[in-house]
Amino acid sequence: MTNTKTMKTLISITMAIVLGVTMFTFKYKVKNLENELITINRQISEDNKAVHILKAEWSHLNNPARLRKLNNKVIALNPVKPEQIIDYANLPFDYDEDANAKRIIAQNKIFSTAAKNNKIKQLVSMHQD
Numbered sequence: 767m768t769n770t771k772t773m774k775t776l777i778s779i780t781m782a783i784v785l786g787v788t789m790f791t792f793k794y795k796v797k798n799l800e801n802e803l804i805t806i807n808r809q810i811s812e813d814n815k816a817v818h819i820l821k822a823e824w825s826h827l828n829n830p831a832r833l834r835k836l837n838n839k840v841i842a843l844n845p846v847k848p849e850q851i852i853d854y855a856n857l858p859f860d861y862d863e864d865a866n867a868k869r870i871i872a873q874n875k876i877f878s879t880a881a882k883n884n885k886i887k888q889l890v891s892m893h894q895d
Contacts, residue, residue: 848873 826832837843 848876
């Protein structure tokens with residue numbers, strides 16, 4: 767009987783030690799994971815603030831009034847004219863030898879062709895004066 771009682775006591779002590787070590791290990795693993803979670807959440811918060819600042823900066827940089835001012839100051843862009851895209855004189859239409867007449871006849875033929883196509887019509891109507 768003493769042998770069984772001793773064995774039960776030994777098993778109980780061993781289980782208590784194993785359980786204690788396991789609890790100790792889990793406790794520190796959980797603490798490390800909590801610290802890692804806190805660090806990650808702090809980084810996410812900092813990144814969100816940085817994104818907010820970058821969005822505000824982007825809005826400022828893309829402000830149409832600011833871009834218009836820079837355009838006028840630095841590069842002076844003007845709206846694109848059809849003549850800049852197509853040289854009407856090189857189009858295969860029959861027209862007079864006068865360069866201005868060539869341009870006018872070519873424009874009229876392009877405008878009449880464009881009237882048949884809605885997408886071209888929209889583009890041409892933007893450039894008709």
